[in-house]
Amino acid sequence: MSVDPSLNRAPILERFGEAIEDLGTAHGIEVFAVPPEKIVEFCWFLKDDPALKFNFLSDICGVDHYPETPRYEAVYHLYSLPNKWRIRIKCRLGDPPEVPSVTGVWRTANWHEREAWDMYGIRFTGHPDLRRIYMWEGFEGFPQRKDFPLRGYKDKLNPFGAEGPPPTQPDLATRDIP
Amino acid sequence: MTEVTELMRPEGEALKTREVLLNLGPQHPSTHGVLRLVLELDGEYVERVDPHVGYLHRGTEKLAESFTYTQIFPLTDRLDYLCPPSNNLAFALAVEKLLGIEAPIRAQYIRVLMAELARISGHLLITGALPMDLGAMTALLYVMREREMIMDLLEMITGARMHTSFCRVGGVREDLPDGFLPKIREFCDIFPSRIRDYERLLEDNRVFLNRTEGIGVISAEDAIDLGLSGPNLRASGVDWDIRRDEPYEIYDRLDFTVITRDEGDCYARWRCRVDEMRESIRIIEQCLAQMPEGPFQIDMPTIAFPLDKERVHCSMEALIQHFDLSAYGFNVPAGEVYSAIEAPKGELGFYIISDGSPKPFRMKVRAPSFVNLQALFGVTNARYLADMIAVLGSLDPVMAEVDK
Numbered sequence: 210m211s212v213d214p215s216l217n218r219a220p221i222l223e224r225f226g227e228a229i230e231d232l233g234t235a236h237g238i239e240v241f242a243v244p245p246e247k248i249v250e251f252c253w254f255l256k257d258d259p260a261l262k263f264n265f266l267s268d269i270c271g272v273d274h275y276p277e278t279p280r281y282e283a284v285y286h287l288y289s290l291p292n293k294w295r296i297r298i299k300c301r302l303g304d305p306p307e308v309p310s311v312t313g314v315w316r317t318a319n320w321h322e323r324e325a326w327d328m329y330g331i332r333f334t335g336h337p338d339l340r341r342i343y344m345w346e347g348f349e350g351f352p353q354r355k356d357f358p359l360r361g362y363k364d365k366l367n368p369f370g371a372e373g374p375p376p377t378q379p380d381l382a383t384r385d386i387p
Numbered sequence: 388m389t390e391v392t393e394l395m396r397p398e399g400e401a402l403k404t405r406e407v408l409l410n411l412g413p414q415h416p417s418t419h420g421v422l423r424l425v426l427e428l429d430g431e432y433v434e435r436v437d438p439h440v441g442y443l444h445r446g447t448e449k450l451a452e453s454f455t456y457t458q459i460f461p462l463t464d465r466l467d468y469l470c471p472p473s474n475n476l477a478f479a480l481a482v483e484k485l486l487g488i489e490a491p492i493r494a495q496y497i498r499v500l501m502a503e504l505a506r507i508s509g510h511l512l513i514t515g516a517l518p519m520d521l522g523a524m525t526a527l528l529y530v531m532r533e534r535e536m537i538m539d540l541l542e543m544i545t546g547a548r549m550h551t552s553f554c555r556v557g558g559v560r561e562d563l564p565d566g567f568l569p570k571i572r573e574f575c576d577i578f579p580s581r582i583r584d585y586e587r588l589l590e591d592n593r594v595f596l597n598r599t600e601g602i603g604v605i606s607a608e609d610a611i612d613l614g615l616s617g618p619n620l621r622a623s624g625v626d627w628d629i630r631r632d633e634p635y636e637i638y639d640r641l642d643f644t645v646i647t648r649d650e651g652d653c654y655a656r657w658r659c660r661v662d663e664m665r666e667s668i669r670i671i672e673q674c675l676a677q678m679p680e681g682p683f684q685i686d687m688p689t690i691a692f693p694l695d696k697e698r699v700h701c702s703m704e705a706l707i708q709h710f711d712l713s714a715y716g717f718n719v720p721a722g723e724v725y726s727a728i729e730a731p732k733g734e735l736g737f738y739i740i741s742d743g744s745p746k747p748f749r750m751k752v753r754a755p756s757f758v759n760l761q762a763l764f765g766v767t768n769a770r771y772l773a774d775m776i777a778v779l780g781s782l783d784p785v786m787a788e789v790d791k
Binding site: 235236237238240264265266267268270272273284286290293295297315316317319320321324328341342343344345352353359 | 440441444446448449450453484485611612613614625627632633722723724725726727734736738740749751753757758761764790791
C-alpha cells in the first residue's frame with residue numbers, strides 16, 4: 210500500500226502553525242499531533258480544504274499509555290477519496306480524558322466515539338448519544354485500559370477475575386444516558 | 388356494526404395509534420447473528436432504529452495485547468468468520484510493514500488467491516441470504532452448494548474449513564498441496580455458470596426486485612459521510628477499491644474491474660457483490676497463471692520457522708529457532724502502523740502500536756461491518772419494518788466482526 214508522497218503539509222502547518230505538531234511520516238502515513246481544543250477545527254479544515262479533501266473518516270480509537278503522562282490518546286485516521294492520501298491525527302489527553310466530538314464533521318464518528326468511550330472512558334463532549342456500545346449498561350470500569358485486568362474483576366458472575374481495587378474512577382463509569 | 392365503529396373512533400377524533408417499541412433480536416433469523424434492534428414503530432412504519440451490539444464482544448483487541456503476533460492470527464479468523472483469509476492477510480501486512488519485510492512472491496500469490504476465494508465465499512452468502520430474509524429460501528440452498536466447494540478448497544490448503552489461520556508473518560504456513568491446481572481450475576470453470584444460475588433465479592424475479600429496487604437508497608455523499616466502504620460504498624457510485632487505489636501484495640499485477648453502481652439501493656448492493664464474484668474468479672485465474680515457483684515463506688530465522696522442517700529434527704540451531712519462535716515469538720520494532728486492505732465487507736484496517744516487544748502494545752481493528760451497520764441510521768427512505776430487514780440484509784454485517 211503506497212501513499213502518494215505529494216501530500217503537501219505546508220498549508221496545514223501554515224494554517225495552524227504552532228498549535229499543531231508535525232510528527233513526520235510513519236510507514237507511509239503523515240502524522241500530526243493536535244491539541245484537543247483544536248481537533249474539530251482541524252478536522253473541518255482537512256475535510257473542506259479543496260487541495261486536501263480528507264472526506265472519509267476511517268477510524269477513531271483510544272490508546273492508553275499508562276503509566277506515562279499524558280496518559281490517553283485519541284487517534285483519528287482519515288482518508289482522502291479524491292487524492293488517495295491517508296493521515297493520522299493524534300490527540301493527547303490528560304486524565305480524565307476529554308475531547309470534543311467530531312460527530313458534526315462525519316456522522317460515522319458516532320459509533321467510533323462510543324467505542325472509545327466504552328473501552329477507554331474518553332469522554333467526547335458534544336456527542337449526541339454517548340452510551341456504552343459493547344459492554345452492558347450497568348458495567349463499571351473501562352476494560353481496555355491498561356490497569357484493567359485481562360480477566361476482569363472477581364464477582365459472583367466472574368469467579369476467575371482478579372482480586373483488587375475497584376476500577377479506576379467509578380464515577381466516570383456510571384451510565385451516561387441523557 | 389355502527390356501534391363498533393363509533394367505539395373505535397370517537398366522534399371528532401382521528402383514529403389514535405400508539406407508538407410501539409419493538410425488540411428485534413438478539414435471537415432473530417433476520418439479524419444475521421446476535422444483533423438487537425430497538426425499533427420505535429408507528430404501525431408498520433419505523434420511526435427510529437437503535438441497533439444494540441456487543442452480544443458477541445470477545446475483547447479481541449484486549450486479548451491481542453497479551454498474545455504474540457503469531458498467536459493473534461486465530462483471533463483475526465474470528466472477526467469476519469465468512470472470510471478468514473482476508474483477515475489474516477490484513478493483520479500479516481500490518482506486522483510486515485512494522486518489520487519492514489515483504490513475503491516472497493509465491494506467498495503473496497497464495498495469499499491473494501485465498502483472499503479472493505474468501506471474498507467469493509463471503510459474497511455468496513449474502514447473495515443467498517438477502518433473498519432469504521425477504522422470504523425466498525431457494526437461492527440460499529444454491530449458494531451453499533458452491534460455498535461447500537470453496538470450503539473444500541480451503542480445507543485442502545489449510546486443513547480447516549472455516550478458521551484457516553493460514554498466513555504467517557513473512558509468508559504462509561505451507562505451500563499449496565498436490566492436486567490443488569486441478570481442483571481450483573475445475574471450480575473456476577464451473578463457477579461463472581453458477582453465478583448465471585443465481586442471476587436467473589433472482590434478476591427477473593418481480594418479488595425480489597420489488598423488495599429491493601429503490602429501497603434503502605444511500606446517496607454517495609451520505610455513504611461517505613457514514614463511512615461505508617467496500618461494495619456498500621461502490622453501490623452508491625463511489626469508485627473506491629483499496630485493491631486498485633492502494634495496491635498491496637500483487638494486486639498491481641492483476642487486471643480486474645472495480646464494480647460500481649449508481650443506484651445506491653438494496654438491489655445495487657446485492658448486484659455489486661454478484662458482479663464482484665466474477666471479478667474474483669478472473670483474479671484467481673490470473674493468480675494461477677502467474678504464480679511463480681519459489682519459497683512460501685521468508686527465509687529469516689528471527690521471524691519464520693525453518694523452511695525445511697526436517698532441519699528441526701537434526702540441527703540444534705534450527706531446534707532452538709523453532710522453540711524460541713514458538714515460546715517467545717519475535718520482537719517487532721517500536722512504531723505505529725495503520726494498514727488497510729479491501730476485505731469482502733470493506734476497508735479492514737489494523738492499527739498496531741508496537742513497543743518493541745513480541746506482543747503488540749495496542750491493536751485496533753477497523754472493522755468494516757461495524758461501520759457499515761451504523762448506516763442503518765442513515766437510511767431514511769426505508770420506512771416499512773420489512774424494508775428495514777432488506778436494508779440490513781443488503782448491508783451485510785457479520786456480527787462477529789461488528790462486536791470484535
